[in-house]
Amino acid sequence: MNHETARELLLDRSYGELPPERARELEAHLASCSGCRADAERIEATRAAMRRLGPEPEPGGEGILLAAAREAAGKGRPRRFSWLGLSLAAGAAATVAVAIVSMWPPREAERAEEEWAARLPPPAAGAFRAAPPAPAPAAPEAKAAPAVLAARPAAKALAAAPPPPAGEAAKAEAPGEPKEAGTATVERAAAPAGLAGAEQSGEALVRELRARREAGELNEARRHPDPCPGGDTERLAWLDGWGKAHRFARTGPAPGGGTATRDHYYDDAGRARVVIVDGDGPSGHYRRRILFDARGRRIGEDPPGLPPWPASDLALRDGAAAFWAPQRCGE
Amino acid sequence: MPTDATDEQLMLRFQGGEAGAFELLLRRHRGPAFSFLVRLTGDRPRAEDLLQETWLRVVAAAPRWEPRARFRTWLYTVARNLAADEARRRALRRADPLDAPGPGGASPAEALADGAPGPDLAADGALLRPRLEAALAALPEEQREVFLLREYAGVPFAEIAEITGVPAPTVKSRMRYALEGLRRTLEGLGVGPGARAAGGTGT
Numbered sequence: 001m002n003h004e005t006a007r008e009l010l011l012d013r014s015y016g017e018l019p020p021e022r023a024r025e026l027e028a029h030l031a032s033c034s035g036c037r038a039d040a041e042r043i044e045a046t047r048a049a050m051r052r053l054g055p056e057p058e059p060g061g062e063g064i065l066l067a068a069a070r071e072a073a074g075k076g077r078p079r080r081f082s083w084l085g086l087s088l089a090a091g092a093a094a095t096v097a098v099a100i101v102s103m104w105p106p107r108e109a110e111r112a113e114e115e116w117a118a119r120l121p122p123p124a125a126g127a128f129r130a131a132p133p134a135p136a137p138a139a140p141e142a143k144a145a146p147a148v149l150a151a152r153p154a155a156k157a158l159a160a161a162p163p164p165p166a167g168e169a170a171k172a173e174a175p176g177e178p179k180e181a182g183t184a185t186v187e188r189a190a191a192p193a194g195l196a197g198a199e200q201s202g203e204a205l206v207r208e209l210r211a212r213r214e215a216g217e218l219n220e221a222r223r224h225p226d227p228c229p230g231g232d233t234e235r236l237a238w239l240d241g242w243g244k245a246h247r248f249a250r251t252g253p254a255p256g257g258g259t260a261t262r263d264h265y266y267d268d269a270g271r272a273r274v275v276i277v278d279g280d281g282p283s284g285h286y287r288r289r290i291l292f293d294a295r296g297r298r299i300g301e302d303p304p305g306l307p308p309w310p311a312s313d314l315a316l317r318d319g320a321a322a323f324w325a326p327q328r329c330g331e
Numbered sequence: 332m333p334t335d336a337t338d339e340q341l342m343l344r345f346q347g348g349e350a351g352a353f354e355l356l357l358r359r360h361r362g363p364a365f366s367f368l369v370r371l372t373g374d375r376p377r378a379e380d381l382l383q384e385t386w387l388r389v390v391a392a393a394p395r396w397e398p399r400a401r402f403r404t405w406l407y408t409v410a411r412n413l414a415a416d417e418a419r420r421r422a423l424r425r426a427d428p429l430d431a432p433g434p435g436g437a438s439p440a441e442a443l444a445d446g447a448p449g450p451d452l453a454a455d456g457a458l459l460r461p462r463l464e465a466a467l468a469a470l471p472e473e474q475r476e477v478f479l480l481r482e483y484a485g486v487p488f489a490e491i492a493e494i495t496g497v498p499a500p501t502v503k504s505r506m507r508y509a510l511e512g513l514r515r516t517l518e519g520l521g522v523g524p525g526a527r528a529a530g531g532t533g534t
Binding site: 008011012015017042043045046047049050051052053054055056058059061062064065066068069070072073074308310311312317318321328 | 353370387478
């Protein structure tokens with residue numbers, strides 16, 4: 001065994017990943033190579049030092065996840081969370097004063113949403129539906145997962161969640177759930193392409209949601225979270241009969257200084273498609289519009305040429321969860 | 332419920348409608364995943380958001396999950412990609428080369444290096460932790476994620492290759508650089524293996 005090979009194997013050795021035979025060869029080499037031994041000792045010493053960093057204390061929020069899991073397990077349809085119900089179940093937001101401006105019978109809301117969904121630009125669900133049935137699971141180390149991983153760099157931006165490991169490309173691209181009958185059959189190709197198309201879709205979405213709100217189909221809820229440095233000063237959501245948010249706006253300190261309102265409009269799959277940021281910063285008042293496609297990828301920002309508004313400052317999924325989330329203080 | 336079930340068995344049971352199986356997965360992996368995210372991003376509130384989002388995606392995608400790749404690989408792929416996506420945007424927004432600014436906004440390693448106490452002080456637990464964190468934060472992200480996954484999350488190199496989407500030899504070479512970088516930074520901060528030997532106080 002030469003030095004190069006030995007050096008490469010030192011890591012496997014340190015982490016116990018070396019097959020026994022290889023390990024014996026390496027030990028034999030180490031016995032006769034002081035340089036390699038020194039390398040090995042450096043590795044062990046550095047690891048020993050770093051291991052003194054214990055685990056991070058876990059944050060709260062487990063209750064929401066367990067409630068989500070229970071709901072998913074119970075319904076067999078995990079995408080249809082009732083966020084309102086979840087939050088209440090978790091006890092997180094139950095005590096917060098909420099002004100429900102108007103209520104709407106769920107049945108009517110459901111009908112309205114179906115009609116509305118049928119008119120909306122189709123979400124990515126078409127791709128999911130179109131995906132062929134998954135091939136029968138074979139050997140545990142099948143090639144599917146690496147293939148998907150290799151394909152990912154093309155699909156960047158917000159499509160950050162990888163597919164379930166066995167997913168195929170088409171399937172992989174569809175974190176969105178299959179739609180209710182009526183939308184699932186719509187071809188994705190029907191959606192207007194490019195930025196102009198996205199602008200159209202975005203404007204249509206905002207118009208549609210405003211119309212629904214005016215018609216009383218969506219309930220407006222507001223929160224004034226307890227004031228704290230770095231926290232939101234106001235939140236607003238348009239909730240449907242299931243507690244799902246179709247619009248979520250929050251006002252609070254902006255990343256670049258000053259204060260801004262981030263106003264999110266969500267599509268039927270619960271993805272933010274249009275975000276309007278309206279704020280006052282060190283250089284005065286500004287207003288930005290950010291567009292996302294049905295897969296959650298950022299496709300345009302208006303005015304152009306500015307650095308993208310940080311996604312971490314936005315609630316790109318699950319506006320209701322963001323609306324009910326506990327206040328976060330401090331920066 | 333037996334707790335020696337594999338992650339994959341638990342995931343299948345969760346698919347079958349057993350919410351308790353998910354709870355076991357959560358107990359097993361939530362803490363390590365959070366440590367990973369905190370140290371990867373250097374930002375606790377952001378890590379909390381990412382952690383929540385990661386697990387919500389696990390719940391949401393569970394019906395389509397198939398036990399071909401390990402659950403852990405999948406979980407860390409989700410977590411890592413969510414974090415990487417945010418880091419990319421952040422890096423674009425601020426032209427700041429360090430994507431893990433410390434509490435003061437400056438490089439944590441630099442901040443701590445100022446007037447770094449000797450090994451005796453550094454050996455004290457309360458002072459040691461920020462130094463180790465600073466050493467991690469000083470690593471380039473692609474090295475840091477490999478080190479975090481292997482050292483703290485216990486993910487083998489082959490799985491790290493899947494998670495990060497680079498070949499296994501690249502993973503190992505990043506790991507080598509990471510260990511080398513950590514060693515140097517720790518020495519600079521007075522907590523390196525060499526410094527500890529020089530200090531000789533042990534705990």
